[in-house]
Amino acid sequence: MAGEIRALIERDGPITVAEFMRLTVERYYARGDPLGVRGDFITAPEISQVFGELLGLWCAETWRQIGAPDRIALVELGPGRGTLMRDALRAAASVPKFRPQLHLVETSPALRALQNDLAATWHDTLATVPETPALFIANEFFDALPVHQFVDGAERRVGIEAGKLVFLPAQGGEFVERSPEREAVTAEMARRIVAHGGASLIVDYGYAQGGGDTLQALRGHRRRDVLDEPGSADLTAHVDFAALMRAAEGAGARCWGPITQRDFLSRLGIEARAARLIEKAAPDQAILIRSGCRRLIDPGEMGNLFKVLAITRKHSPAPPGFEDHA
Numbered sequence: 001m002a003g004e005i006r007a008l009i010e011r012d013g014p015i016t017v018a019e020f021m022r023l024t025v026e027r028y029y030a031r032g033d034p035l036g037v038r039g040d041f042i043t044a045p046e047i048s049q050v051f052g053e054l055l056g057l058w059c060a061e062t063w064r065q066i067g068a069p070d071r072i073a074l075v076e077l078g079p080g081r082g083t084l085m086r087d088a089l090r091a092a093a094s095v096p097k098f099r100p101q102l103h104l105v106e107t108s109p110a111l112r113a114l115q116n117d118l119a120a121t122w123h124d125t126l127a128t129v130p131e132t133p134a135l136f137i138a139n140e141f142f143d144a145l146p147v148h149q150f151v152d153g154a155e156r157r158v159g160i161e162a163g164k165l166v167f168l169p170a171q172g173g174e175f176v177e178r179s180p181e182r183e184a185v186t187a188e189m190a191r192r193i194v195a196h197g198g199a200s201l202i203v204d205y206g207y208a209q210g211g212g213d214t215l216q217a218l219r220g221h222r223r224r225d226v227l228d229e230p231g232s233a234d235l236t237a238h239v240d241f242a243a244l245m246r247a248a249e250g251a252g253a254r255c256w257g258p259i260t261q262r263d264f265l266s267r268l269g270i271e272a273r274a275a276r277l278i279e280k281a282a283p284d285q286a287i288l289i290r291s292g293c294r295r296l297i298d299p300g301e302m303g304n305l306f307k308v309l310a311i312t313r314k315h316s317p318a319p320p321g322f323e324d325h326a
């Protein structure tokens with residue numbers, strides 16, 4: 001697997017960091033299930049059921065805000081094991097008349113297999129999702145889409161020197177990351193929201209302004225060398241939320257946030273929901289629920305690093321968890 005990407009560079013010469021990332025991520029997720037305690041990394045829905053439940057209730061409330069249309073698509077990008085969606089649907093099932101059609105955007109056959117108990121239609125990209133009012137959810141999806149890196153204005157590549165994969169150029173003065181791929185997906189969601197109604201919720205780790213070199217590889221929950229055995233570790237780069245906002249606003253939509261995951265989940269009532277679950281739980285379960293929720297919102301854990309951005313039509317009210325500052 002690592003050999004394949006190497007062989008390609010040996011044959012065709014250096015490739016851009018973005019192409020390297022695209023090939024690596026594609027191979028990595030095609031391999032199997034990387035999530036969870038025994039995998040390479042763990043995500044919010046795998047830490048606590050409360051995460052998906054609160055997002056499910058966010059969807060139902062946002063649907064009500066847009067006038068509760070009969071036909072509403074619920075679209076998740078990069079659903080992983082499908083855990084978030086199962087928790088979301090279970091929580092939202094109590095909301096009368098909210099019966100969304102489920103669409104999952106997922107390229108990995110191995111992960112699609114883990115999602116197949118969900119009554120959904122699968123897509124490789126947003127392009128084939130029907131043009132209807134829709135709620136879009138993306139948790140740790142954008143960080144997997146490729147970034148381009150520029151060193152002093154020159155696009156950075158991955159090549160081979162003395163038999164080893166290396167960055168060209170290695171270092172320099174000004175460092176910039178850009179992702180037209182991420183911006184295009186955001187603009188497409190925004191276009192659909194403006195045309196048909198709906199909203200989008202993007203949760204990811206990233207920054208509001210400027211980031212430097214954020215490319216990172218994770219294997220077995222530990223940082224690895226990005227160029228070491230490509231395809232065997234998860235490769236991500238931080239999300240530039242300002243760039244996503246420009247893309248959404250360029251398509252005529254309105255952005256809310258980004259706010260921290262801590263603020264978002266707190267305003268949606270994570271404490272109360274956890275307390276209710278703990279009341280009914282056995283003592284050992286109660287400990288897990290409490291520690292899971294803490295991990296989601298603690299500033300030193302996921303609370304501050306993870307940001308939440310919402311996209312709506314221009315004159316829509318603030319979606320749940322976001323405040324109207326206009």
Ligand code: SAH
Binds near residue numbers: 139
């Ligand atoms: N949202 C899940 C999984 C995050 S991992 C969770 O929070 O647990 C990233 C997910 O995005 C995986 O499901 C992966 O297969 C998918 N993915 C990565 N690149 C993709 C692409 N270009 N198109 C569609 N899905 C992609």
